[in-house]
Amino acid sequence: MPTKAAFVRKDMLAPQEPPVSERGAIKWARENLFSGPLNTFLTIVGVLAVFLIVKSALPWLLNGVWNANSMAECREIVAARHGEGATGACWAMVRERWHQYLFGFYPQELFWRPTMAFGLMFVALAPVLYFGNRTINMRMTAVAGVLTILALAGVSASFPQTIAGSEAGGLALLAAVIVFAGLTAVAWMAPRRLLILTLLYPAIGFYLLWGGSIWGPVGALAGFAILAVVYNLTKAQLGVVVATGAGVVVAAIWWLVVQSHVTGALHSILPLGTAHVDSDEFGGFLLAFVIGVTAIAASLPMGILLALGRRSDMPLIKALSVGFIEFIRGVPLITMLFTASLLLQYFLPPRSNFDLILRVIILVTFFSAAYIAEVIRGGLAALPRGQYEAADALGLDYWQAQRLIVMPQALKISIPGIVSSFIGLFKDTTLVALVGLHDPLQGVTKVVRAAIEWKGIYWEPYIFVGLIFFACCFSMSRYSMYLERKLKRDHR
Amino acid sequence: MKKSVMLGTLAASALLAGFASAGTLDDVKARGELICGSNTGLTGFGAPDANGNYQGFDVAICKALAAAVLGDANKVKYVPTTGETRFTALASGEVDLLVRNSTWTFSRDNDLKLDFVAVNYYDGQGFMVHKDLGVSSAKELDGATICIQTGTTTELNLADFFKSNNISYTPVTVADDSEAQRQYLAGACDAFTTDASGLAATRATLPDAENHIILPEIISKEPLGPVVRHGDSNWGDVVRWTYYALVAAEEKGITQANIEEVAASTNDPEVKRILGLEGDLGAMMGLDKEWGKRAIAASGNYGEIFAANIGEGTSIGLARGLNALYTQGGLQYAPPFR
Numbered sequence: 001m002p003t004k005a006a007f008v009r010k011d012m013l014a015p016q017e018p019p020v021s022e023r024g025a026i027k028w029a030r031e032n033l034f035s036g037p038l039n040t041f042l043t044i045v046g047v048l049a050v051f052l053i054v055k056s057a058l059p060w061l062l063n064g065v066w067n068a069n070s071m072a073e074c075r076e077i078v079a080a081r082h083g084e085g086a087t088g089a090c091w092a093m094v095r096e097r098w099h100q101y102l103f104g105f106y107p108q109e110l111f112w113r114p115t116m117a118f119g120l121m122f123v124a125l126a127p128v129l130y131f132g133n134r135t136i137n138m139r140m141t142a143v144a145g146v147l148t149i150l151a152l153a154g155v156s157a158s159f160p161q162t163i164a165g166s167e168a169g170g171l172a173l174l175a176a177v178i179v180f181a182g183l184t185a186v187a188w189m190a191p192r193r194l195l196i197l198t199l200l201y202p203a204i205g206f207y208l209l210w211g212g213s214i215w216g217p218v219g220a221l222a223g224f225a226i227l228a229v230v231y232n233l234t235k236a237q238l239g240v241v242v243a244t245g246a247g248v249v250v251a252a253i254w255w256l257v258v259q260s261h262v263t264g265a266l267h268s269i270l271p272l273g274t275a276h277v278d279s280d281e282f283g284g285f286l287l288a289f290v291i292g293v294t295a296i297a298a299s300l301p302m303g304i305l306l307a308l309g310r311r312s313d314m315p316l317i318k319a320l321s322v323g324f325i326e327f328i329r330g331v332p333l334i335t336m337l338f339t340a341s342l343l344l345q346y347f348l349p350p351r352s353n354f355d356l357i358l359r360v361i362i363l364v365t366f367f368s369a370a371y372i373a374e375v376i377r378g379g380l381a382a383l384p385r386g387q388y389e390a391a392d393a394l395g396l397d398y399w400q401a402q403r404l405i406v407m408p409q410a411l412k413i414s415i416p417g418i419v420s421s422f423i424g425l426f427k428d429t430t431l432v433a434l435v436g437l438h439d440p441l442q443g444v445t446k447v448v449r450a451a452i453e454w455k456g457i458y459w460e461p462y463i464f465v466g467l468i469f470f471a472c473c474f475s476m477s478r479y480s481m482y483l484e485r486k487l488k489r490d491h492r
Numbered sequence: 493m494k495k496s497v498m499l500g501t502l503a504a505s506a507l508l509a510g511f512a513s514a515g516t517l518d519d520v521k522a523r524g525e526l527i528c529g530s531n532t533g534l535t536g537f538g539a540p541d542a543n544g545n546y547q548g549f550d551v552a553i554c555k556a557l558a559a560a561v562l563g564d565a566n567k568v569k570y571v572p573t574t575g576e577t578r579f580t581a582l583a584s585g586e587v588d589l590l591v592r593n594s595t596w597t598f599s600r601d602n603d604l605k606l607d608f609v610a611v612n613y614y615d616g617q618g619f620m621v622h623k624d625l626g627v628s629s630a631k632e633l634d635g636a637t638i639c640i641q642t643g644t645t646t647e648l649n650l651a652d653f654f655k656s657n658n659i660s661y662t663p664v665t666v667a668d669d670s671e672a673q674r675q676y677l678a679g680a681c682d683a684f685t686t687d688a689s690g691l692a693a694t695r696a697t698l699p700d701a702e703n704h705i706i707l708p709e710i711i712s713k714e715p716l717g718p719v720v721r722h723g724d725s726n727w728g729d730v731v732r733w734t735y736y737a738l739v740a741a742e743e744k745g746i747t748q749a750n751i752e753e754v755a756a757s758t759n760d761p762e763v764k765r766i767l768g769l770e771g772d773l774g775a776m777m778g779l780d781k782e783w784g785k786r787a788i789a790a791s792g793n794y795g796e797i798f799a800a801n802i803g804e805g806t807s808i809g810l811a812r813g814l815n816a817l818y819t820q821g822g823l824q825y826a827p828p829f830r
Contacts, residue, residue: 075699097542105544280569281544341577345584436532436572436581443572446532449670450539452807455697458674 063088066095070453093454094464099158100447101465104283104438110211110275111155112172114286117208119148119176121293123183124201127194129479137191138184145180152176202297209290212276215263223259227251240399279357283438285468290357292426295365299425300418302365303372304411308402310377321373328370333428336363341435360432368425375421379414380406412487419480423473440465516588516720516727517561517778525567528554529587532572535693536802536810537593537613546570549801550591552791553612553718553735557589559790560734560783575644579604582721589731590719593687595645605722609732612717612794614814614823616710617649618688620695623703625682630709634659639672639681641665646686649712669694683707687714693808729777736826737766737784741793743817743826748792751785765829773829784829794824 020026033043063082068074071090078088094101103114122144130136152173186193197204203217230247238246267273282290309321328336340359348354383406391401411418433442445461448454520526530546531538538548546554546568555565573581573592582590583605594600595615596608619630619638627633630653640647642665654661664681666672673694676684684691691706698704718735720728741747744763746754755767764770766788768781775781791797795817802810816822 071697072699100542100544105540108543278569280571338577342580342584342586345586433532434574434576436574436577438532438572443532446668447540448533450531450533450535451541452535452693452697455535455693456670456673458670 060087060089064091065089066091068092069096071456072453089460089463090457091460093448093457093460097444097448097454100444101284101440101461103286104444105281106277106283106286107275107281108159110277111159112152112176113208113211113274113277115148115151115155116172116176117205118289119144119151119180120197120201120204120208121289123180123187123194124198126187127191127198132192134188134191137194138187141180141187141194142184145176145184148180149173149176209282209286210277210279211274213263213267213271213273215266215272218266219259219263220255223251223255226254279355282357284440284444287357287432287437287443288426288429288440291361291364291429291432294361295368295425296422298365299368299372302369303376304407306369306373307376307380310373311380324366325370325373328366329374333364333367333431334434336367337431337435339363356435356437360435360437364425364429368421371421372418375414375417376410378417379410379412382413383409412484415480415484415487419476423476426472426476427469440468516724517730520561520588524562525569526554526558526562527569527571527586527588528557529573529578529581529590529592530554530570531592532574534593534690536689536806536808538570538591540570547801549613549797550593552797552801553591553738554589556738556787556790557731557734560737560779560787561730563786565786565790579606579719582606582719585721588720588727591717592719593716594719596715596717597645600719606719607722607724607728608715608717608719609728610717610735611715611823612735613689613715615687615689615714615716616814617646617685617712617714618691618710619683619685619707620676620691620704621683621707623705627683627707630707630711631657631659633661633683635661636682637662637664637680639664639666639675639684641668641672641686645712645714650685653711673698689802689808689810692810693802696807696809726777730779733777733829734783734787737787737829738794738797739817739824739826740766740829741784741788742795742824743819746788746793747796748789751789755785762829 017023018027021030034040059082063078063086065074065077065088068077068090069092071093074088074090074092078086082088099108099111103111106114123141126137126140126144130140156173183194183197186197200221203221206220207214207217227247227250230250231243234246235243306321306325309317310325312318312321337360340363341356344354344359387405387409388401391405396404430439430441433439433446436443438444438447441462445465448461449457528551530551531548533539534548534550536549538546538550541547551570554568554570558568559565571581571587573587573590578590578592578594579600581587591612593613593615594608596611600606601608619633621627621633627636633654638650638661640650640663647663647665650661650663664675666675669686669690672684672686675681677698684694686694688706688710695701695704695706718731720731740762744754744760744766746763746767751767754763755769758764758767758769761770765773766784768774768783768785772781774783792800798810798812798815799805802808804811812820812822814823816824818825
């Protein structure tokens with residue numbers, strides 16, 4: 001008996017929205033911010049803290065003054081604009097002294113040289129960081145070129161008394177345009193060719209920064225050429241290690257004994273060169289980059305060799321490596337810096353003018369290499385034994401096995417550690433202030449504060465320098481994450 | 493065998509270093525450049541300006557010395573030294589002399605084997621307080637919190653002063669001047685103590701300078717002056733007498749502007765000797781006749797240097813006080829040039 005229903009629903013009800021407390025921002029807040037008494041309390045405290053910080057710092061940041069000649073003037077302007085008692089940052093200091101933060105006391109008419117060296121550094125880095133990737137290489141070269149040219153134009157516009165307007169300024173700009181256009185073309189046609197620039201870059205960078213006779217860097221490069229020639233000639237008979245050793249010995253003889261005579265003679269025949277800049281005129285970020293980049297570039301290969309040496313079966317090599325690593329790691333960096341600046345001077349013959357920056361670079365490199373060696377040793381230890389045995393089974397010799405099988409994997413594992421060592425090293429360059437060098441954070445800031453106009457300025461220099469350091473370190477860290485993603489070959 | 497070679501090398505280099513420091517004057521002349529250990533940055537006394545040129549009261553001494561020895565006040569390389577590195581830099585021969593606000597003390601002179609050849613600034617430790625505190629003498633600072641730099645002689649002086657007056661204080665340690673200024677302005681301490689010259693410079697740059705006073709007590713003696721290595725008396729004499737030439741020039745009224753005029757018209761035999769018109773004072777210490785004239789012409793006489801860098805006409809506004817000539821009640825006194 002069919003019953004007759006009054007109403008039969010034929011279609012589904014449209015789903016109702018969840019209750020207010022279960023959707024949208026409220027749900028998110030309930031789940032994430034107020035999920036229990038403790039979290040509620042912490043949320044309130046956190047919001048209060050943020051509010052108080054913003055409340056005290058924001059007006060100070062927003063009231064910032066960019067056009068003034070002294071702290072007193074800054075204070076007057078802030079008081080005039082925002083009433084008595086208002087506080088404001090005095091960014092005018094940055095506007096007046098930015099060049100000292102970037103270049104230290106480098107001669108103003110030569111600012112184009114460090115700028116150019118900095119731009120070229122990125123071009124030289126491109127094939128190392130993104131090997132064989134045409135698009136990125138070209139893009140990086142082009143962007144570095146455009147930015148360098150803009151920076152050159154900016155620098156010469158800021159110091160009109162120096163190069164802008166003069167023919168030299170125009171020529172330098174034109175030369176930069178041609179150089180970077182050429183490099184971009186190379187990156188487009190044959191990105192791997194850029195590696196030649198990378199190999200030459202130490203000499204180019206050195207010459208751009210210090211200047212002097214062109215034959216000095218050429219002679220230094222010739223030493224490496226000699227090393228390569230000796231290595232190639234003797235490799236077949238003597239094996240890799242002895243051949244390298246022989247090459248190093250011959251090259252060292254060239255550098256220490258022969259080179260100065262040859263380059264001196266060449267210079268007297270053909271005196272090519274530009275104005276020499278003394279190391280003590282370096283300062284600010286120029287100094288931080290010179291020390292940081294050189295030490296980073298030199299400490300990685302040195303660290304790899306030390307890590308291999310520490311795992312070596314040869315007792316002498318192992319003992320030397322362990323001794324070096326443990327000694328350097330056992331000594332604070334500041335001690336190394338004091339050694340560089342003070343102690344070495346006692347042992348060097350008088351009037352031997354061994355550059356302080358060079359001494360610091362060498363010891364910072366040693367310091368960093370010891371840490372890198374341990375990081376890489378961690379990577380080596382993480383490789384399964386089977387990898388080594390497989391390399392042996394394939395009949396590879398020691399160096400082939402390291403180059404083709406062990407190192408690529410070990411380095412990949414060590415990337416985060418290596419990059420954090422480098423970031424730490426770059427930030428540690430500010431410690432050179434302790435030996436009287438003008439690092440950006442303390443050295444230049446102290447100089448700026450010693451001027452009566454800027455005496456008493458406190459946060460502004462730290463914020464300015466901190467932001468630049470953050471940009472550099474953050475890029476390094478992002479690059480390491482990119483590299484890890486790119487090299488990821490497993491599915492863990 | 494290896495060891496003896498190494499020791500031999502060390503001994504040889506020590507010996508060579510000894511030879512080098514035996515003749516700093518010859519070294520400087522051979523190098524054609526004076527290496528002057530200076531401050532990393534101290535308002536009015538020595539710091540690079542916006543263009544990177546070193547300026548200041550101490551720097552002027554280096555310039556005068558370079559002018560006297562090398563004939564060019566610009567042939568100076570300034571090596572910035574910190575409080576920690578300064579004396580070692582001098583002892584190891586990295587710099588020819590220090591002109592860097594260093595206090596002449598017994599132990600530095602004897603234990604560190606240094607020679608303080610003159611005193612170019614008589615300083616002393618003072619206190620700055622907020623006017624509202626209602627204090628007019630440092631002896632009323634019982635129970636006060638005091639901002640003080642760590643690791644300096646000022647810290648020890650402060651302890652001595654309060655102990656001898658039987659009053660107590662709470663130290664707030666700070667790393668440098670700018671931090672001290674910040675803490676003091678934020679009210680973290682009632683008083684700020686450092687050398688009186690530093691206090692004056694700090695006070696001059698405070699936003700409300702009129703609300704702060706520097707108390708009359710000076711609780712320590714801080715004779716600051718150029719320092720050279722022990723055992724190189726000739727070089728020490730050159731530095732000392734170059735400095736005294738500047739002091740004597742003030743006494744005799746020789747200025748940077750009128751030096752030529754004075755040289756042409758003077759009848760004072762001592763002035764003639766200083767300017768090299770008579771006698772041969774320069775040769776006695778290995779310089780030429782006109783050393784004194786060049787030293788004075790470099791940045792003016794002592795009074796002019798004082799006035800241009802830290803004097804009452806500048807924003808730092810230091811009074812001459814103890815640094816006035818002895819004829820005006822100060823301590824600056826040049827022995828006779830004879």
